[in-house]
Amino acid sequence: MAKARPKDPDDLTYEQAFGELQEVVTRLESGDLDLEESMSLFERGQVLANRCTMLLEQAELRLRQLVPDEGAGYVEEDLEFDE
Amino acid sequence: MSQLSFLRLGDHTWSVADLTRYLRQMLEGDYRLQDVWVTGEVSNLSRPASGHIYFTIKDAEASLKCVMWKTDALRHPGLPREGEALEVHGHIGLYEIAGQYQLYADRMRPAGEGQLFQAFLRLKAQLESEGLFRPDRKRPLPDWPQRIGIVTSPAAAALRDVVHVLRRRFPLAEVVLAPTAVQGDEAPQGIVSALASLNRHVRPDVILLVRGGGSLEDLAAFNDETVARAVAASEAPVVSGVGHETDFTIVDFVADLRAPTPSAAAEIATPDRFELTEAIAGLRRRQGRALGQALMEARGDIAALRSTLRTLSPRAVVANARQRLDDLHGRGLRAMRARLRLRREATAGLRQTLRAVGPEAVLARGYAIVRLADSGAVVKSTRQAKSGDRLEIRVHDGSFPATTGEK
Numbered sequence: 240m241a242k243a244r245p246k247d248p249d250d251l252t253y254e255q256a257f258g259e260l261q262e263v264v265t266r267l268e269s270g271d272l273d274l275e276e277s278m279s280l281f282e283r284g285q286v287l288a289n290r291c292t293m294l295l296e297q298a299e300l301r302l303r304q305l306v307p308d309e310g311a312g313y314v315e316e317d318l319e320f321d322e
Numbered sequence: 323m324s325q326l327s328f329l330r331l332g333d334h335t336w337s338v339a340d341l342t343r344y345l346r347q348m349l350e351g352d353y354r355l356q357d358v359w360v361t362g363e364v365s366n367l368s369r370p371a372s373g374h375i376y377f378t379i380k381d382a383e384a385s386l387k388c389v390m391w392k393t394d395a396l397r398h399p400g401l402p403r404e405g406e407a408l409e410v411h412g413h414i415g416l417y418e419i420a421g422q423y424q425l426y427a428d429r430m431r432p433a434g435e436g437q438l439f440q441a442f443l444r445l446k447a448q449l450e451s452e453g454l455f456r457p458d459r460k461r462p463l464p465d466w467p468q469r470i471g472i473v474t475s476p477a478a479a480a481l482r483d484v485v486h487v488l489r490r491r492f493p494l495a496e497v498v499l500a501p502t503a504v505q506g507d508e509a510p511q512g513i514v515s516a517l518a519s520l521n522r523h524v525r526p527d528v529i530l531l532v533r534g535g536g537s538l539e540d541l542a543a544f545n546d547e548t549v550a551r552a553v554a555a556s557e558a559p560v561v562s563g564v565g566h567e568t569d570f571t572i573v574d575f576v577a578d579l580r581a582p583t584p585s586a587a588a589e590i591a592t593p594d595r596f597e598l599t600e601a602i603a604g605l606r607r608r609q610g611r612a613l614g615q616a617l618m619e620a621r622g623d624i625a626a627l628r629s630t631l632r633t634l635s636p637r638a639v640v641a642n643a644r645q646r647l648d649d650l651h652g653r654g655l656r657a658m659r660a661r662l663r664l665r666r667e668a669t670a671g672l673r674q675t676l677r678a679v680g681p682e683a684v685l686a687r688g689y690a691i692v693r694l695a696d697s698g699a700v701v702k703s704t705r706q707a708k709s710g711d712r713l714e715i716r717v718h719d720g721s722f723p724a725t726t727g728e729k
Contacts, residue, residue, distance in 0.1 A: 253494045254466050257602070264605050267612035270619075277616040284609040291602045295595060298493035302485065304476070305500045305519050313523045318499055320485055 245283060248290040256294070260287040339418070346416035349423060355414040360386060360425060361433050362410075364402040377402060379410060379425075387424035388412070394428045407433035438538050442545050445572055449547075454554045455575045461559040463579060463591055464527045469496050470591065471526035471558060473516040476501040480532040480563070480584035487588035491595055498524045504533040509543035514552040521557045528591045529558045531573060532584035535565035544571035553577055563587025685718035692716075695723065 248256060263284040267277060308314040336344075349355055362379030369375055373392030378385050388410055390398075402408050412427035449455065470488065474480050476499065488495060500520045502512035513531070520526055531553065533544070543549055544564050553560050553576045562577035563584040574580040581587035632638060681691060692701040695712040707713065713724040 252468065254468060257466075257598075260602070260605050264609045264612065267609050267616070270612075270615065272616065274616060274620045277613055281609055281613040284605070288602050288606050288609075292599070294494060295598055295602075300485070300489045300493045301496040303496070303498045305498060305516075305523060311523075313519045315498060315524070320481075 248286050251287070251290055253291060253294045253298075256287045256290040260284055260291065263287065338421075342416065342418045342421060345423075346418060349414050349416055352414075357411075357413065358425070359409055359411050361408065362386065364404055364406050364408055367402060367404045375402070375427075379408060387422055388427050389424055390427040390430070398430055401430050401432075409433050409435065432537065432539060435538050438542065438545070442538070442572065445545065445547055445550070446575065449550055449554075449572065449576065454550070459554070460578045463559055463561070466492075466593060467495055467527035467591060469498065469524060469526040471520035471524055471529040472497060472499045473502060473513060473520065473529060473531045474499070474533055474584070475504045478504065478533060480534045483583070483585040484530060484532055484563075484588040487585050488592060491589065492592035493595070495592065498526060500524075504543055505536070505540055506543075510546040510549050513543055513546075513549050517552045517556050517560075526558045529556060529560045530563060530584070530587045530591060531560055531577065532563040532587050533565070534584065541565060541571050544573040546572075549573060550576045561587045561591050682718065685716065690715050690717045692724075 245259075246255075251259070263280050266272065267280050267284070272280065302318040302320050303315040304318040305313045306316045360379060362381050362385075365378050365380060365385075367375070367377040373395060375388075375390040375395045377388050379388055380386070390412075408430050409432070410425060410427045411429040412425045414423060415426050416423045453459070472481065472484060474484070481499065485497070488497060498520065500516035502516040503509045504513065517529065517531070520529055533541075538545075541564060544562075550572045553562070553573055559578035560576075561579045561581055562571070562573045563581040563586055564571050564573060565583075570580075579590055581590050681689075685691070692707075693699060693714045693716070694701060694706065695714045699706070701707050701713070707726045709726055709729050711726045713726060714721050715724050
């Protein structure tokens with residue numbers, strides 16, 4: 240049952256953080272945990288939820304385009320795009 | 323002779339009007355001429371204030387006068403244009419005043435569109451028979467596409483619309499444009515390689531294949547067989563967003579999901595930021611409740627354990643022992659008291675007996691007890707008392723001193 244050491248939330252993508260948050264909540268709701276586990280899971284959940292919120296608020300759409308390249312076939316380049 | 327024969331040729335001389343009317347009836351009586359499509363190039367276009375349109379269509383060998391009345395003309399904005407190749411539908415009639423047969427047009431379209439449409443229907447039937455449109459081929463879109471590929475022209479309004487929607491709804495995504503022409507001869511090959519390069523180099527979670535609306539000819543690349551097959555073969559699911567809502571293309575049928583416009587394609591492919599915020603809030607509430615529940619149960623457990631503990635603790639044992647001791651003590655005390663009372667009663671009885679048989683009673687009858695004052699010994703014999711010995715004489719109501727006289 241021992242899980243790998245939890246990742247630093249700052250390294251998590253939104254999808255990872257949200258996915259883990261869902262797991263945390265499901266486990267918390269299963270109710271077969273001792274109190275200490277519950278408390279630390281809850282804290283982890285708070286951290287994950289904060290991470291999700293933060294990512295969502297700060298996100299800026301990353302825009303790139305594929306450009307033909309002699310070596311690799313194609314490379315990605317930033318795409319300047321003002322609306 | 324020549325004059326006679328000339329006269330004899332016609333036993334009837336037509337008026338121009340009669341002949342013209344006859345010709346008109348002939349033309350209008352031929353059903354084949356009442357429902358025709360004619361193709362040619364537009365010339366001598368005239369649009370008088372009446373709103374009717376007069377023009378000629380011609381090819382290398384012949385020309386045909388055409389007229390389209392205002393009510394039909396209004397249904398064909400932008401058509402016809404001088405020099406444009408058109409397909410025109412209508413019936414052949416005769417304008418008697420001018421002695422002019424002409425095409426009374428009710429519909430027109432750019433030349434080639436009819437063929438394009440036939441080709442469209444053939445290709446659609448072909449791909450459908452191969453099962454490329456089957457619902458079970460459609461792949462579900464990911465809830466949260468992290469990488470979104472876009473295939474369109476970098477100059478197109480469609481790209482601006484898509485980026486606008488993605489910025490607003492789902493700025494977490496990474497968007498990679500595979501630029502290509504979406505119109506013209508090179509468009510099909512361009513779209514095919516854009517799809518391939520995205521799938522190979524970017525591996526997006528979803529691809530948006532978009533362009534703005536246009537005529538059937540403008541959308542030709544989206545009805546191209548190679549493009550349709552490339553969409554079907556794409557590793558990433560493809561959302562098509564081609565043209566305005568009424569336009570359907572082959573790509574729309576093959577795509578995993580068809581959106582009516584480029585903006586709609588971007589919306590269909592992404593979750594809304596507001597929904598995500600709500601989802602997080604929901605999970606926060608659930609985990610708060612779960613922890614609250616856990617705490618409540620833990621408190622319940624503690625209370626139960628505490629009461630169990632209370633009965634098992636040393637203090638409880640001591641208290642028990644103490645109580646038992648108290649019990650025993652009480653019982654002992656009661657027993658002792660009872661015994662004492664008995665004894666006291668017995669003693670009182672004895673005391674009476676004693677009193678009855680004891681010296682008091684004898685003294686009361688007049689006897690006295692004589693003791694030597696020094697030793698306290700009772701004088702029972704004359705030998706015990708010498709002359710001058712101090713004595714104590716006890717009678718029934720007290721004692722008094724005395725001295726032995728001269729013997």
